[in-house]
Amino acid sequence: MNAFSIRLSNGLRVVGSHIPDSEVEAVYVFYNVGAKNERDGIYGGSHLVEHVLFRSIKGLEKSIDELVEGVGGYFNGFTTYDTTAYVEVLPVDKAELGFMIEAKRMKDALFLENEFELERSIVLSEFDMNENDEEARMMLTASRKMWDSHPYRHMVIGVRRDLESVKRDELYNYYRRYYNPSNAVLVAVGGLTRSSIEKLAELHFSSIEPGEVKGDVEPWDEQFNGIIKVTMRGSTMVPRLLVLFKSPGLHNAQGFSRQLFVDFILIGDKRLAYGLTASEPASIPRFARLYRLVEEGTASSVYASYELTYMNGPYGIVLRGVKDPDKAYNRLIEVILEKPNADEVNNAIARIKTRLINTLDSPSKLGQLYGVGELFANDPEHLVKLMSNAQYLGAEDYVNHVEELIKSAVVVYYG
Amino acid sequence: MAKVMKLSHWSESLVVDVKLNLGLINEDVPGLSRVLVNLWKWSRGIMELEKSGVTISFNNSWDQLTVSIKTHKGNSSLLKGLWDALTRVDLSLLDRAINEASTQINVAREDTTARAMAEALRGLMPDSPYGNHPEVLLGVDLSRIKPEDVRRALDNLAYYSVTVVGGDVEISGSPANAKWPSVKGYGGGEVNVKLSDKVQSTIAVAYPADSIYGRVFNYMAFNTLLGGMGLISRLYVEIRVKRGLAYYAFSTYVPLGGVGFLIALVGTREKHVNEVKELILKTTESMSMVNDHDVEMIKGNQRGRLTVRAESPEGLAQMYSIIPLYGLPEDYYARYVNFLTTLKSSDIANITSELRHHYIAVAGP
Incomplete structure (x- = not known):
């Protein structure tokens, strides 16, 4: 798969890839703004802005929902620790719709007061939905122990108090500040040819003023060594343990590839992009290292929870059905620290190779990879290369990585 | 009718979908297929495939158990060993498999969305095997499953269908002929x-609908407008x-072999529960009025969605x-496109009058 990139005169980076046999086009715009750009008073604001940008936009004769759903397209918005992205997956003959919507979204959202208030209520309902989920609550608790002042502290959903009180004008200004061509990447992957992508990008985006503010944040972290343990009391049939580590983000290319390799040893897989229009087969193979804990009876199931981040980010391991949290934590660390044998390394490499192929098989996945790669490394194929690099790592790399990984952790027991 | 379907895709991926005769309605012992999934995951044959870069996931459903494979x-030649892997499990691991499956269903029972859906289906179809939820398994005690139950299920293991995308894969094993039980009567209440x-809280409102052999296209169009077309659907x-x-408010139509159901799901704060319940019922009633614009939206949406x-x-x-x-029929989706071409507002509105029964479940604080 060959991606190309160009830059419009207003600074907008455009990444495209032509798949001759594809009947769809995935059109994304990634903005370099997310939880990392937030501060006290507006935690959760990037995500609330994303919601409001599905409401009234000047120049659109219908709502975005109606425009896209009316032709059977898929659309969505995603806010992460570092980025905010919008996507339309469309039949290729309707692809221009995606370019038109995204150009208008970049500059003409109205932020009507009544719509802002409705979206505030909806985001608070989403906050409630997270609170309903025991493991999401454990993650938020651990994250707030892991960092004191780092913007990753409150995760993407933010702080309820801020979401309840932030003013419309403050977030409108936030939108005007960060939503500009020089802080964004347009991605188009699918049946459109390169010349069509270039023509549509020029037609819809070139008249937008460049803007000056970029969302770049120099990578930093808080020094934190040691183990913090927290107990959350609750009534559940399934007591759980979350062990939250910090793993290297994309700014540390070598560390990121090592973490990928570690994942393929510990849980047998790691996906860097998700298909948007169908669920992909996914399962943790029972030969993966962490399933030893289930074999031994320490837990009745296990999985890892992670997000793609630019700075060092949260990497959680969740054990379900834990009877003795201290014993489970100690055994988890022993299992992680063990040097992988030749079979484990070979299995990991076989699965990395397959995952690479399976990551490149739909426009909606390719668009995610290209957008993040271009935004943070000026290389649309950066993520694919980092995963590819992981297949050349070995047991020593694993050991060096996990010895660092386990030095600091927040351990949350819910039961 | 062919049990195997082969399709092509431009990528280098290979996907295989195998539907086994181990749906919720086929089980001699309730919950058996849920436990069997975990036995399979621990089986040598499945793990050997996974070590070679094959991803295998299992999905329990009402009519069938789906094995989804991606590599x-x-x-492709490795998958010749799939059937062998599925028919050989280590029964000494049964307790571990039961423990894992019990954890999975307990997590689902504590999830408001899954629980509300399961409770609504149980209320709607109290005397039918379709009246449970394959992930929640209300009232099922997995510890009653014995090794001989598993052996019997494996002796009878057969597939309903094999769908291959992107390759030429031969799956051994026997094809099964399906029999779907019909539902005798429906319950109402809350x-x-x-x-x-x-x-x-999650509020679920379940309605009986046509099975896969009924007016599926009408119901698909109906559901598209009621709650299946994202942010412009009525709910x-x-x-x-x-x-x-609410953050989420949608409906889904599930057409199965012996029955179909339509279910609306909304998550909201406890103080809004009554208001939202009323809104779900009124919005469903409002489907008796459908205009030309609605019909055009449904047509555009459903045609495009097939491509996407x-x-x-x-x-x-x-x-x-x-x-x-x-x-x-093999031209099933072409027939759907033809149906959409001639779709009229009355095709949708008439469904509304048939939604006479419903059952409401609320799961929350």
């Missing part, structure tokens, strides 16, 4: 389930867009696997 085209440590507009009462869903090999597999599973 690359170069691995149940409230209290769950600990929750701040939000979404009334509950989320206009009033901001086929962007990935797994999307193709999921779309087309129902054809061999239920013995549907």
